Structures are given as structure tokens and as C-alpha cells.
Amino acid sequence: MEDSKLARINELYKKSQNEGLTAEEKKEQADLRSEYIKAVRNNLRGTLNNISLLNPDGTVTELSKKNKQ
Template identity: 80%
Template sequence: MEDNKLARINELYKKSKEGGLTEQEKEEQAQLRSEYIQAVRNNLRGTLNHISVLNPDGTVTELAKKEKN
């Protein structure tokens, strides 16, 4: 996520604590938060896709290839 968007999220948060937000600012804040959460999820998924698990029998299982139950 871009630095200017993170700065805007923080700016809107501080403004909401000080005096409140207009409806337009609340919508902007909700959208920016949604984008931020999606970026964090994508980052986590990318990290997990590169992790391998060493099983007790010595085999290696890649989390990205492991099927869901």
C-alpha cells in the first residue's frame, strides 16, 4: 500500500478522535481501511505460499500445495 494512503488513514483516524468526520470522510476512511486489510491479507498469503513444513517422517510439505480439507 502506498505511503500517502497510510498517511491519510492515520490523518482521518486522528481527526475522528478530535472532532468527528463528515459522511464523505467516513466513506473514504472505510474504503482506505478495506484496501489496507486486503493488502495485508495478500502479503500474508504470499508469505505463507513460500513456507515449507518438515514432517516427522522427514518429508517436506509446501503450504501452498497442501489441499484444503
């Protein structure tokens, strides 16, 4: 996610705490937050797909393959 979008999320949050948001700003904030959550989930999914497990018998199983079984 772009730094400018993160800055806008923070800006809208601060404004909501101080003076409140208009309906249009609330929608923008909700859209930006959902985009941020989607990006975090994709990042986490990508990280988890690169993890390998070492089994007690010494074999290595990729986590992504283990989840599909």
C-alpha cells in the same frame, strides 16, 4: 499500499477523535481501511504460500500444496 494512503488513514483517524468526520470522509476512511486490510491479507497469503513443512519422516511438504489436498 502507498505511504501516502497510510498517512491519510492516520490523519482521518486523528480527525475523527478530535472533531469528527463528514459523511464523505467516513466513506473515504472505510474505503482506505478496506484497501489496507486487503493488502495485509494478500501479504500474509503470499508469506504462507512460501512456507514448507518438515514431516516426521524427513520429507518436505510445501504449505500451499498441503492446503489444496
